[in-house]
Amino acid sequence: xxxxxxxxxxxxxxxxxxxxxxxxxxxxxxxxxxxxxxxxxxxxxxxxxxxxxxxxxxxxxxxxxxxxxxxxxxxxxxxxxxxxxxxxxxxxxxxxxxxxxxxxxxxxxxxxxxxxxxxxxxxxxxxxxxxxxxxxxxxxxxxxxxxxxxxxxxxxxxxxxxxxxxxxxxxxxxxxxxxxxxxxxxxxxxxxxxxxxxxxxxxxxxxxxxxxxxxxxxxxxxxxxxxxxxxxxxxxxxxxxxxxxxxxxxxxxxxxxxxxx
Numbered sequence: 001x002x003x004x005x006x007x008x009x010x011x012x013x014x015x016x017x018x019x020x021x022x023x024x025x026x027x028x029x030x031x032x033x034x035x036x037x038x039x040x041x042x043x044x045x046x047x048x049x050x051x052x053x054x055x056x057x058x059x060x061x062x063x064x065x066x067x068x069x070x071x072x073x074x075x076x077x078x079x080x081x082x083x084x085x086x087x088x089x090x091x092x093x094x095x096x097x098x099x100x101x102x103x104x105x106x107x108x109x110x111x112x113x114x115x116x117x118x119x120x121x122x123x124x125x126x127x128x129x130x131x132x133x134x135x136x137x138x139x140x141x142x143x144x145x146x147x148x149x150x151x152x153x154x155x156x157x158x159x160x161x162x163x164x165x166x167x168x169x170x171x172x173x174x175x176x177x178x179x180x181x182x183x184x185x186x187x188x189x190x191x192x193x194x195x196x197x198x199x200x201x202x203x204x205x206x207x208x209x210x211x212x213x214x215x216x217x218x219x220x221x222x223x224x225x226x227x228x229x230x231x232x233x234x235x236x237x238x239x240x241x242x243x244x245x246x247x248x249x250x251x252x253x254x255x256x257x258x259x260x261x
Contacts, residue, residue, distance in 0.1 A: 012128030015060055048126070074119035115201040140187070144190055144202060152189075216240065217230065
């Protein structure tokens with residue numbers, strides 16, 4: 001599905017910071033079919049990866065080796081500066097203040113009150129992912145958190161999101177929240193599973209669509225990554241939790257055809 005612009009409050013971009021950009025580009029090229037040409041030196045060699053000629057995700061340098069490799073989700077906004085004020089007022093932290101990225105746009109990085117890192121993207125020449133919900137492209141963003149109630153208060157205050165609760169409200173482990181903008185689900189939220197180590201903080205997870213989740217999981221291992229949770233069937237399709245060779249976790253999902261649109 002091609003997309004050229006995003007509404008305010010809708011996740012529009014994902015990127016990852018790694019110790020070896022070229023090696024990461026090779027991994028995602030071989031797994032998801034991306035082309036990741038070298039990026040400008042003034043931005044640390046940041047690469048905008050494409051699929052069928054349209055941007056899908058970014059790969060940048062890891063400036064702090066003490067920070068674990070992780071995918072970051074960015075929410076489309078009209079003003080990153082205004083969002084920074086709302087984040088602070090709602091109890092979040094501004095990790096990286098709003099800054100211009102050349103002519104591409106303006107960005108900021110935050111930590112929500114539950115400990116999850118996310119970003120805001122104010123588009124300039126770069127509008128975000130130009131293809132979604134197709135094999136090799138972004139298909140979902142999901143908050144995994146230790147504080148469902150805290151997140152339910154924070155994100156609507158910052159982005160105006162509404163919530164659509166799925167599953168039993170009295171069972172946090174089974175409940176699922178879909179964040180909505182104008183009545184349309186744009187991201188999800190679930191409680192941090194009990195089997196995750198205590199030191200794992202709340203985080204925003206990134207899902208990429210694939211043709212075959214089992215084949216994709218096997219390919220991850222072949223390319224030097226790891227399978228953290230083997231393929232299984234869920235409501236939207238079949239998915240697996242995997243990590244790239246640098247430990248960057250993400251999900252691969254074979255979506256049900258009716259959901260891809």
